[in-house]
Amino acid sequence: MAVQSTRLPLPAVKKYVVIFLVAGYLAINLFRIGQDYFIQQLNNLVVLPLAMGLSLLALFLWQRVAVGKRAKWLWLGLTVGWMLWTVAEWWWAIAALIQEEVPYPSPADIFWLVGYIFLFWGLGIRIRLMPKIAYPEQKLILWLVSIFFSVAALIFVFIPIWQSNEPGAFVENTLNILYPLMDLVLLILSVRLFFAYRQGVYGGGWLWFLVGFVFLSVADLLFAYASTVDLYYPEQQLNFLSTLGVDVPYNLAYLFWIIGALKLGMFQQSARNVGVSDVIDEIESATFNFVPNTHILVFTRQDDAVVEVSHNYPCVFQEESVRGRYVGHVLGIADNEMEKLLEDIKRFKVVAERPYFAMTRFGKQQVGISGMADTNPAGEYFGAMILVRLYCSDYSFDTRLSTYQREMIRSVLKKTGTERKRDDEAKTLLARYYSILLRAIYQRVLIEGGSILADALLSDLQVTIRQKSWAMVLNSDFVLNVQGMSYAEAVQALRELYDFSVLYGARAVNEASIQALLETVNDKFDPTVLENITYAQQFSAT
Numbered sequence: 367m368a369v370q371s372t373r374l375p376l377p378a379v380k381k382y383v384v385i386f387l388v389a390g391y392l393a394i395n396l397f398r399i400g401q402d403y404f405i406q407q408l409n410n411l412v413v414l415p416l417a418m419g420l421s422l423l424a425l426f427l428w429q430r431v432a433v434g435k436r437a438k439w440l441w442l443g444l445t446v447g448w449m450l451w452t453v454a455e456w457w458w459a460i461a462a463l464i465q466e467e468v469p470y471p472s473p474a475d476i477f478w479l480v481g482y483i484f485l486f487w488g489l490g491i492r493i494r495l496m497p498k499i500a501y502p503e504q505k506l507i508l509w510l511v512s513i514f515f516s517v518a519a520l521i522f523v524f525i526p527i528w529q530s531n532e533p534g535a536f537v538e539n540t541l542n543i544l545y546p547l548m549d550l551v552l553l554i555l556s557v558r559l560f561f562a563y564r565q566g567v568y569g570g571g572w573l574w575f576l577v578g579f580v581f582l583s584v585a586d587l588l589f590a591y592a593s594t595v596d597l598y599y600p601e602q603q604l605n606f607l608s609t610l611g612v613d614v615p616y617n618l619a620y621l622f623w624i625i626g627a628l629k630l631g632m633f634q635q636s637a638r639n640v641g642v643s644d645v646i647d648e649i650e651s652a653t654f655n656f657v658p659n660t661h662i663l664v665f666t667r668q669d670d671a672v673v674e675v676s677h678n679y680p681c682v683f684q685e686e687s688v689r690g691r692y693v694g695h696v697l698g699i700a701d702n703e704m705e706k707l708l709e710d711i712k713r714f715k716v717v718a719e720r721p722y723f724a725m726t727r728f729g730k731q732q733v734g735i736s737g738m739a740d741t742n743p744a745g746e747y748f749g750a751m752i753l754v755r756l757y758c759s760d761y762s763f764d765t766r767l768s769t770y771q772r773e774m775i776r777s778v779l780k781k782t783g784t785e786r787k788r789d790d791e792a793k794t795l796l797a798r799y800y801s802i803l804l805r806a807i808y809q810r811v812l813i814e815g816g817s818i819l820a821d822a823l824l825s826d827l828q829v830t831i832r833q834k835s836w837a838m839v840l841n842s843d844f845v846l847n848v849q850g851m852s853y854a855e856a857v858q859a860l861r862e863l864y865d866f867s868v869l870y871g872a873r874a875v876n877e878a879s880i881q882a883l884l885e886t887v888n889d890k891f892d893p894t895v896l897e898n899i900t901y902a903q904q905f906s907a908t
Contacts, residue, residue: 388618388621391408391412391614391617392614394408395409395609395610395613395614396610398604402602402603402604403602405604405609406599406602406604409609409613409614409617410459410462410613411459412617413455413616413617413620414455414456414459416617416620416621416624417448417451417452417455417456417620418452418456419624420448420452420620420623420624420627421445421448421449421452423624423627423628423631424441424444424445424448424449424627425445425449426631427441427445427627427630427631428441428442428444428445437495437889439488439491440488440491440492440495441488442488443484443485443486443487443488443489443490443491444484444485444488444489446481446484447481447482447483447484447485447487447488448481448485448623449481450477450478450480450481450484451477451478451481453474453477454474454475454476454477454478454481455474457472457473457474457477458472458474461474470538470541471537471538471541475541478545479544479548482548482552485552486548486551486552486555489552489555489556489559489579490555492559492572493555493558493559494893495889495893499561502765504561507561508557508558508561511557512554512557515550515553515554515557516550516554519546519550519587522591523546523587523590523591523594524543524546524547526591526594526595527542527543527546527590527594528543530594542590542594545586545590546586546587546590549582549583549586549587549590550583550587552579552582552583553579553580553583553584553587555579556576556579556580556583557580559572559576560576570629571626571627571629571630572626572630573626574622574623574625574626574629575622575623575626575627577622578618578619578620578621578622578623578626579619581615581616581618581619581622582615582616582619584615585611585612585613585614585615585616585619586616588607588611588612589612589616592607592608592611592612598612644809645802645805645806645809645887646886646887646890648802649802649887649890649891650890652798654795654798654895654898655791655794655795656757656795656894656895656898657757657788657791657792657795657898657901657902658733658734658755658756658757658788658791659757659758659761659763659764659898659901660678660681660682660755660756660757660758660763660764661676661678661753661754661755661764661767661775662675662676662678662679662682662683662753662754662755662756663675663676663751663752663753663754663771663774663775663778664676664679664693664696664697664751664752664753664754665740665749665750665751665752666693666708666749666750666752667748667749668747668748668749670692670693670694670708670750671690671691671692671693672688672689672690672691672692672693672696673689673749674689675688675696676766676767676768676771676775677766677767677768677771678763678764678766678767681727681758681760681763681766682726682727682728682756682758682763683696683697683698683726683727684726684727692704693708693750693752697724697733697735697752697754698724698725698726699722699723699724699735703722707720707735707737707752708737708750711737711738711739711750711752712739712747712750715738715739715741716737716738716739716781716782717736717737717738717782718736718782718783718784718787719734719735719736719753719755719782719783719784719787720734720735720736721733721734722734722735724754724756726756728758731756732756733754733755733756734754734755734756734784734787735752735753735754735755736752736753736755736778736779736782736783736784737750737751737752737753737778737782738750738751738777738778738781738782751774751778753775753778753779753782753784755784755788757898759894761897761901789852789853790849791902792853792857792902792903793848793849793851793853793856794849795898795899795902796848796856796857796860796899796902796903797846797847797848797856797860798846799899800846800860800863800864801844801845801846802887803864803867803884803887804827804844804846804863804864804867805843805844806883806884806887807823807867807868807870807871807880807883807884808820808823808824808844808867810871810875810879810880810883811823811870811871811874811875814874814875814879815874815875819874823867823870823871823874824840824842824844826866826870827840827863827866827867828840830862830863830866831859831863834859836851836855836859837850837851837855838850838851838856838859840863846860846863848860857903861903868880868884871883
C-alpha cells in the first residue's frame with residue numbers, strides 16, 4: 367500500500383524556520399531572556415550576517431535580474447549603498463570587540479554616510495520610474511505625513527541635539543545632525559513610494575523593501591533621540607526604548623530587505639525578457655500622442671482685446687499684463703491665424719477645436735483652440751470665450767483654476783465638441799497601452815504554456831467582448847479599437863480585459879512570471895508616457 371508523504375515542501379520549512387527564529391529573537395528582547403550583556407551583544411551582532419546576506423543578494427539582483435538601463439542604475443544605487451553599510455556594520459562590530467569604546471567619528475561613519483547617498487539615488491530612480499501621484503487627496507496625505515514626521519523630528523531630535531552640542535566638537539556635532547537628517551529624508555522617500563505601490567508579486571517585493579526602510583529610519587531617529595537624553599542603554603542597562611524601539615526594528619529592517627530581495631530574485635529571474643522582444647521594440651520605437659492636461663480660458667471684448675484670462679495662464683505664457691491686449695498676441699498665435707479663428711467665431715458662434723502653434727514659456731508648442739461667441743439677448747456679438755488645450759509636463763497647472771473657470775471650461779468643451787475629441791484622444795492612448803500589455807501576456811503564455819493556451823486567451827477575450835456587448839474590436843494581433851464606446855465604458859472595459867488577462871496568465875503559467883513580465887514591459891515606457899496614461903484614466907473635464 368502506498369503511503370502519502372506528509373513532509374512539508376522545502377520552501378515552507380525555510381519559512382517556518384525564519385518565523386521561529388524571529389519569534390525567538392523578539393521574545394528574548396521582550397521578556398529579557400538572559401543577562402543584559404547577552405541581549406545587548408546579540409542585538410549588536412545579529413545584524414552582521416543579515417547585512418552580508420543582503421549585500422550578496424543585492425549584487426545578484428543588479429548583475430543578473432535587473433532588466434533595462436534604468437533598472438540597472440536603480441539596483442546599482444541600492445547595491446552599493448547596502449554594501450557600504452555592510453562594511454560599516456562589520457567595521458564597527460570588530461572595533462567594539464577589540465576596543466573598550468569605539469571612537470566617534472570612526473571610519474565606519476564614512477561608509478554609512480556615503481551609503482545613504484547611493485540609497486537616495488536608487489530610491490530616487492524608483493520614484494521617477496513610477497507614475498506621479500495624480501489624486502489631490504493622496505498628495506495632501508503625503509504632505510501631511512511628511513510634515514508630521516518633520517515636525518516630530520525637529521522637536522524630539524534636532525532641537526535637543528542642537529541644545530546639547532559640545533563647544534569645539536565641530537565634526538561630532540555635524541554628524542549628530544546629519545545622521546537624523548538623512549534618516550528623515552529616507553523616511554519621506556519611503557512614504558512617497560508607498561503611494562506608488564503596485565499590487566502583485568513584484569510589488570510585494572518592493573513593499574518589503576519599503577517597510578524595511580521605514581523601520582530603519584524610525585529606529586535611527588529614536589536612537590538619535592535616546593542618545594541625546596541618555597536613554598540608550600543608560601549605564602549599560604536594558605530598557606524597551608533601546609531594545610524594542612531601536613535595536614530590534616533596526617535589525618528587522620535588514621531581514622525585510624532580504625525577504626524583498628529574495629522575492630524579486632525568484633520572481634523576476636524566471637521572466638527575464640522571455641517573449642517580449644517584439645513588444646519592447648514597439649515601445650522603444652513608438653510615438654505616443656499625449657492627452658492635453660492643461661486648459662487655459664481667455665475672455666475677449668467685441669474688439670478682440672482680452673478682458674480676463676484663467677488663473678493658470680501665467681504658468682504657460684510669459685505675458686504679464688494681458689488686459690486690453692489683442693488676443694492673438696496674448697496667446698502667441700500668428701495674427702492671420704487668429705483673425706481667421708475670430709472671424710469664424712463671430713460668424714458661426716461656435717468653433718470646434720483647431721490645431722495651432724503657440725509661443726509659450728516652453729518654446730513653440732502645439733495647442734488646440736476652440737471658441738464660442740458671447741452675445742446679448744438681441745443676438746449681437748460682444749466678445750468670445752476661447753479655450754486653449756495643451757500638454758505640459760507639470761500636471762498641477764489646472765489646479766489653479768477657480769470654480770467658475772472650471773464650469774466655463776466644461777461648457778466650452780461640451781458645446782464645441784472638444785469634450786468628445788478629448789475622450790477620443792484618451793481612448794486611443796489607453797487602447798494602445800493595453801494592447802501592448804495584452805500582447806505581452808499572450809506571448810508569454812504562448813512561449814511557456816503553448817499555442818493552445820495562448821489561442822484560448824485570445825478567444826476568451828473576444829467572447830467576453832461579445833457577451834458584454836462592448837462596441838470594441840480585438841483582432842488577432844491584439845490591436846484594440848474602442849472608438850465606438852464612450853470614454854467611461856472604454857476605461858472600464860480595458861481594465862476588465864487587462865485584469866482577466868493577468869489572471870489567465872497567472873493560471874496558465876504562474877503569477878510570478880506574469881508580474882515580472884509586466885514590470886519589465888512597464889519599465890520600457892518613458893515615465894512621462896505612464897504619467898499621461900494615468901491621467902487619461904481618471905481625468906475630468908479640467
